[in-house]
Amino acid sequence: xxxxxxxxxxxxGRAEFIRFIFAAAGQEYEEIGFEIxxxxxxxxxxxxxxAPFLEVVENGQTFQLGQSLTIARYLARxxxxxxxxxxxxxxxxMYADQVFDLxxxxxxxxxxxxxxxxxxxxxxxxxESIPNSLKxxxxxxxxxxxxxxxxxxxxxxxxxxxxxxxxxxxxxxILLSNAPAVKSLYEKVLDHPKVxxxxxxxxxxxxxxxxxxxxxx
Amino acid sequence: xxxxxxxxxxxxGRGExxxxxxxxxxxxxxDFRIEKxxxxxxxxxxxxxxAPYLEITNGKKxxxxxQSVAIGRYLARxxxxxxxxDEEQAMVDMxxxxxxxxxxxxxxxxxxQDETKKQEIFQKLQNEIMPFHMKFFEAKxxxxxxxxxxxxxxxxxxxxxxxxxxxxxxxxxxxxEHFKAVKNLYDKVSEHGKIKAYLETRPETAM
Numbered sequence: 001x002x003x004x005x006x007x008x009x010x011x012x013g014r015a016e017f018i019r020f021i022f023a024a025a026g027q028e029y030e031e032i033g034f035e036i037x038x039x040x041x042x043x044x045x046x047x048x049x050x051a052p053f054l055e056v057v058e059n060g061q062t063f064q065l066g067q068s069l070t071i072a073r074y075l076a077r078x079x080x081x082x083x084x085x086x087x088x089x090x091x092x093x094m095y096a097d098q099v100f101d102l103x104x105x106x107x108x109x110x111x112x113x114x115x116x117x118x119x120x121x122x123x124x125x126x127x128e129s130i131p132n133s134l135k136x137x138x139x140x141x142x143x144x145x146x147x148x149x150x151x152x153x154x155x156x157x158x159x160x161x162x163x164x165x166x167x168x169x170x171x172x173x174i175l176l177s178n179a180p181a182v183k184s185l186y187e188k189v190l191d192h193p194k195v196x197x198x199x200x201x202x203x204x205x206x207x208x209x210x211x212x213x214x215x216x217x
Numbered sequence: 218x219x220x221x222x223x224x225x226x227x228x229x230g231r232g233e234x235x236x237x238x239x240x241x242x243x244x245x246x247x248d249f250r251i252e253k254x255x256x257x258x259x260x261x262x263x264x265x266x267x268a269p270y271l272e273i274t275n276g277k278k279x280x281x282x283x284q285s286v287a288i289g290r291y292l293a294r295x296x297x298x299x300x301x302x303d304e305e306q307a308m309v310d311m312x313x314x315x316x317x318x319x320x321x322x323x324x325x326x327x328x329x330q331d332e333t334k335k336q337e338i339f340q341k342l343q344n345e346i347m348p349f350h351m352k353f354f355e356a357k358x359x360x361x362x363x364x365x366x367x368x369x370x371x372x373x374x375x376x377x378x379x380x381x382x383x384x385x386x387x388x389x390x391x392x393x394e395h396f397k398a399v400k401n402l403y404d405k406v407s408e409h410g411k412i413k414a415y416l417e418t419r420p421e422t423a424m
Binding site for chain 1: 264265266273282284286287288290291295303304307308310311314315321
């Protein structure tokens with residue numbers, strides 16, 4: 001029997017879409033959460049000096065994985081949420097990489113100290129980057145017939161996209177008004193029987209925790 | 218029969234990982250290099266308005282993939298350069314994501330227009346970011362019996378790191394002084410059968 005342990009700060013941040021994957025799969029796991037002050041202790045245990053990280057315990061052997069996307073891809077394959085063919089898998093990864101780029105752009109805006117550059121970058125994010133990607137997603141979803149990003153049904157890429165949209169809070173309403181198929185996908189994920197259970201019981205923190213991108217000591 | 222057509226600019230950049238994978242596998246493909254002036258036409262054809270993108274044709278069906286690393290992983294799995302088994306594949310992925318992080322930091326430096334900011338980013342890259350990532354790669358590579366990241370043989374991340382080091386130009390010599398196993402990987406990939414032949418014939422580009 002396999003045991004999963006997810007290590008991350010007490011926040012949604014870069015782990016929430018992984019929690020969505022566990023939820024959609026109906027897979028139990030242990031959540032090991034910590035505050036920023038406790039990070040040095042956990043950093044020492046992590047495979048890459050970063051969080052989130054995953055520990056997989058099977059037959060007395062422990063296997064550690066870092067990098068949120070790697071963890072997501074690994075679990076998605078184990079839980080049959082990766083797509084039903086090599087081609088679908090690649091498409092799901094492509095969509096997820098696109099969402100990841102948007103997320104990184106958002107984090108960059110957050111950390112930009114120069115006000116002029118910050119406003120310019122935020123503008124670009126919300127008037128170009130996000131809408132352009134949403135339009136492409138919208139077309140793909142509309143063509144698929146499944147209501148999800150790939151034709152065979154729900155994949156981890158849908159969960160990642162839904163989590164990303166969550167972060168936009170009230171800004172997403174106007175963005176989704178121009179992407180009706182994405183809006184439907186977002187609602188489908190939130191209404192998914194197992195995911196909705198997680199959403200109902202997850203900690204009510206709204207914290208996304210934009211911790212510093214890297215800790216270089 | 219499956220045919221492949223890669224669309225990218227006449228440079229190494231984010232497309233070269235894909236070219237290296239085709240080279241390592243011996244799989245034929247069309248290496249289409251987009252002229253800068255023609256980009257708007259090809260941008261419109263690409264899934265997300267970005268390059269590289271790969272057109273895969275199987276009989277009547279055509280699929281277009283973008284995101285260089287998604288393409289990389291897809292081809293790596295097809296050609297046997299993804300690692301052996303789910304757990305090793307995930308470990309390969311993890312190092313791959315680290316290399317992507319580093320590449321993105323390098324890209325930030327390359328794209329910065331403001332000279333002052335550019336210098337600032339360069340210093341951070343050279344003094345903090347590069348060493349931080351190289352240390353991890355060095356630690357893994359130093360354990361290797363084959364000189365590649367994983368003992369099972371060449372995987373796409375060996376090619377990915379090799380390409381990144383290639384983009385650094387002469388700067389890499391400084392890194393090689395401190396990171397011997399990384400240098401060893403660079404040399405090993407350069408000498409690897411089909412890769413060596415490819416390197417001798419590929420177009421010379423600065424980036």
